Amino acid sequence: MMCVLALTAAVLAACSSGRPDARDAADELAAGLTRQDVSKVPFVAGGREPQADLERIVKSMDGAKPKVSVEDVSEDDDTATATLRSTWTLSDDDWTYSTPVTLSYVGETWQVRWSAAVVAPDLAADDRLRLRTTLADRGDILGAGDTPIVTERDVRRVGIDKTKVDAAQVDASARALAQLVDIDADAYAKRVTQAGAQAFVLALVVRADGGGAPSQEQLAGVPGAVQLAGSLPLAPTRTFGQPMLGVVGEATAEIVQKSKGAVQSGDMVGLSGLALRYDRQLRGTPAVTVEAVPSAAGAEPRELFAGKAVAGKPLRTTIDVDLQASADDILADVGPASAIVAIRPSTGAVVALSSGPGGDGSDTAAGGRFPPGSTFKLVTALTLLRSGLTPSTDVPCTPSITVDGRTFTNYSDYPGSAIGDIPLRSAIANSCNTAMIAERDKAPQADLADAAAALGLGPDLDLGYPAFLGSVPTEAEGTERAASMIGQGRIEASPLAMAVVAASIAKGERVTPTLLADTPTTAAAAAKKPLSPQEASQLQELFRGVVTDGSGRFLSDVPGGPVSAKTGTAEFGTDTPPRTHAWMIATQGDLAVAVFVAEGESGSQTAGPLLETFLRSAAS
Structure with a gap:
């Protein structure tokens, strides 16, 4: 009997629950609008197909989606009214509104009555939404003293204006202009042909104060070709600070x-270098506008929402505009990959970071990985000083030395007067290879790595910019061990790293380089054995001796105070005779410099003249 009563109660409960709650249907609609997929929502039959209509309405919202929730639902017999709350996050702005939605109870289910106004308030049946962005003012890249480096500069935009040429002539005009400005004719003609009938299709952008643009007479000969004034964030010259600064251009696909909606097609963004890495900061926040666009020809769009643009913030660097320009000019005609790096020893500020055009756009200055050759002998000297030698200690400089079957010699024009047992200061001044290798037992490989770290070569640092600070293995045997004593084998450094070594010797303690003024580089963990005052003094003596008594004598008359320097030549490749990298590092006052040429005669012959020119320009 009790079982029968229980079953009867359950049936009565199911019946008494009646029809479903209208809120469930409203919640399903809100979830579908959030996904922009309402294909599973029950709708009242008749009228437009809701999913297709929704896709039409939001097609021009560039993928933006709202978050939709149900605020309230009220039922009155077979009709219910739900209030939906929609929030679109557009850039840094939120567009929020409420819309009423009518539901009807049909066939034992609550069904939604679809209309365009379900998506956004006051949308007429044939209206659609359109998202427009207006770019914010881009922040400048600044140099030392907040001198503008990359800032808005006047340009000329050359292209085809399709409103000024007959459709039948478009392809021929595009090809003629492409030939005129020396770009791919097939690719440009395709872009012009596929563009809208009202489009201006860019072919070339040139600086207003430079050459390279076709003359008005030349453009007049190509139907539809025009030149428009504009502006772009640019450095003082096309080559200034490349590839460090990078370039700004139209966003790639x-x-x-x-960007997940933050960047739209046609937006100007950083494409490389600092411009790319700090694009979000520099680009700022665009102003976002949402319009209701009627379908009727000639009808004006209605503004539904307007956000505010927030200008980009400038990026402050430590680059000295005059020194950077000088370094760029000096390297302009150097064929192989090359670099000039300059640092202030007192602060670690990087004031010039120049990569020559021979590197084909690669960042030779900060990212290059090359054996530093004899510039590394100052690290070797520190290791020997720590073993008990002094600048006056005699070391054996022989014409050659053989290690495990490999013969090492000095460079071809090594002075005969510096052969024999000579003081360490003379071996460094004249760059004797054999003396360094002969003393290798007094400079274990691990100690060599420790000495390098004490001078800033090797510690992993984040400059806020990709950089390689060098690598010195802690273990090496045989000929590799011998080669390590003269900066070869598996030892690698960038020009930036060797400028740090020079700066550290000048300051008497390890220097941490900094490129971004507002975010100084965090120093690496303390070296296992930091440079002592006595070691610094002895290294400074050896460094200076290269100019007073050795291979750097040609720098002795550079104005602006005493110069210390070290030449370097490093063999590479498998050619016979081997090809050589050319290095030279130097300090003068509060300036430490490294010069590198990927292939040259020697440090003094190839890198030396470039270094001298740079120092003289810095002193003027």
Whole structure:
């Protein structure tokens, strides 16, 4: 009997629950609008197909989606009214509104009455939404003393204006202009042909104060070709600070996709270097506008929402504009990859970071990995000083030395007067290879790595910019061990790293380089054995001796105070005779400099003249 009563109660409970709650249907609609997929929402039959209509309405919202929730639902017999709350996060602005939605109870289910106004308030049946962005003012890249480096500069945009040329002439005009400005004719003609009938299709951008643009007479000969005035964030010259600064241009498809709506097609963004890495800071926040666009020809769009642009913030660097320009000019005609790096020993500020055009756009200055050759002998000297030698200690400089079957010699024009048992200061001044190798038992490989770290070569640092600070293995045997004593084998450094070594010797303690003024580089962990005052004094003596008594004598008359320097030549490749990298590092006052040429005669012959020119320009 009790079982029968229980079953009867359950049936009565199911019946008494009546029809479903209208809120469930409203919640399902809100979830579908959030996903922009309402294909599973029950709608009242008749009228437009809701999913297709929704896709039409939001097609021009560039992938933006709202977050929709149900605020309230009220039921009155077979009709219910739900209030939806929609929030679109557009850049840094939120567009929030409420919309009423009517539901009807049909066939034992609550069904939604679809209309365009379900998506956004006051949308007429044929209206659609359109998202527009207006870019904010881009922040400048500044140099030392907040001198503008990359800032808005006048340009000329050359291209085809399709409103000024007959459709039948478009392809021929595009090809003629492409030939005129020396770009791929097929690719440009395709872009012009596929663009809208009202489009201006860019072919070339040139600086207003430079050459390279076709003359007005030349453009007049190509129907539809025009030149428009504009501006772009640019450095003082096309080559200034490249590739460090990078370039700004139209966003690539990959950048647009990765931005998740923050960047739209056609936006100007950083494409490389600092401009790319700090693009979000420099780009700022665009102003976002949402419009209701009627379908009727000639009808004006209605503004539904307008956000505010937030200008980009400048990026402050330590680059000295005059020194950077001088370094760039000096390297302009150097064929192989090359670099000049300059640092202030007192602060670690990087004041010039120049990579020559021979590197084909690669960052030779900060990212290059090359054996530093004899410039590394100052690290070797520190290791020997720590073993008990002094600048006056005699070391054996022989014409050659053989290690495990490999013969090492000095460079071809090594002075005969510096052969024999000579003081360490003379071996460094004249760059004797054999003396360094002969003393290798007094400079274990691990100690060599420790000495390098004490001078800033090797510690991993984050400059806020990709950089390689060098690598010195802690273990090496045989010929590799011998080669390590003269900066070869597996030892690698960038020009930036060797400028740090020079700066550390000048300051008497390890220097941490900094490129970004507002975010100084965090110093690496303390060296296992930091440079002592006595060691610093002895290294400074050896460094200076290269100019007073050795291979750097040609720098003795450079104005501006005493110069210390070290030449370096490093063999590479398998050619016979081997090809050589050319290095030279120097200090003068509060300036430490490294010069590198990927292939040259020697440090003094190839890198030396470039270094001298740079020092003289810095002193003027």
